[in-house]
Amino acid sequence: MPEGNEIHRWAEMHAGMFAGRKVRVDSPQGRFTDAAALDGRVLKGVRAVGKHLGYDFGRTGIVHVHMGLYGDFSEGRQPMPEPRGALRMRLWDKRHWLELRGPTDCSLWSEEEWQTLLARLGPDPLNGDEPAKMIERIGKRRTAIGALLMDQSIVSGLGNIYRAELLFRAGVSPFRAGAEVEAKKLEGIWKDACALMPDGMVDRRIVTTRPKDRPHGKGEAMDEEVHYVYRRTGRPCLLCGKKVETQVMAGRNLFWCPGCQAE
DNA sequence: TAGAAATGTTTAG
């Protein structure tokens, strides 16, 4: 499900619910084998970098959570619902509960392991980082910019929706080599990400269209167009009317407008 | 009921 914006949102929300509190932890599904070691301990805080979350239990360690494609949280006020489906981890206290399903990873890490993770990630637009390293790394590569934006060691937190939509908004073809994209353009893409990502969600969907570009005025279709190109294959571009195209790049479906993003 | 797809990453070949 998530790209970096939702990861950071979860970190803030879960810290608000549980930071500084003694929490209960279990794993109804049984696959999070370190749950018992954390049960009854104090959650000190929740970290977020790129698409990674870290639930900090101090000397006991850090629960590293990576959502992969399908991972999802649900949370709420007590009473906690009965376990349903494949429930990897639950965390709760007297007031709140949260459930984690389907993550690629949910395991207890040391501080050292967390630092190793930080070392291999590129700058994160949601962590107040500077774009210099991203621009430098992209400038050295012949690889297509559409693939480079998905590489977490170049820039962290972007996923398939943001790669398509940021490139569209910048008017850059995803097929252009990294080295052929001007540094000014890259800086603009970074700034756009910093502006878009913090409050990029409506109804659990990422929204990247500017209000003036959304068709409106008639009935239900209002506000339906939340993306310019993502998953709009064969439909007319909201700006130029040409048909949106799709092709697999970096193992994922890439979407672009051949008019607005000419090579 | 089966199958495909989904905002992702790692490992193998």
Place this chain on the structure above:
DNA sequence: TAAACCTTTCTAT
């Protein structure tokens, strides 16, 4: 480059 892995949800038969 391809396959494997995690799980739910929506569509087609």
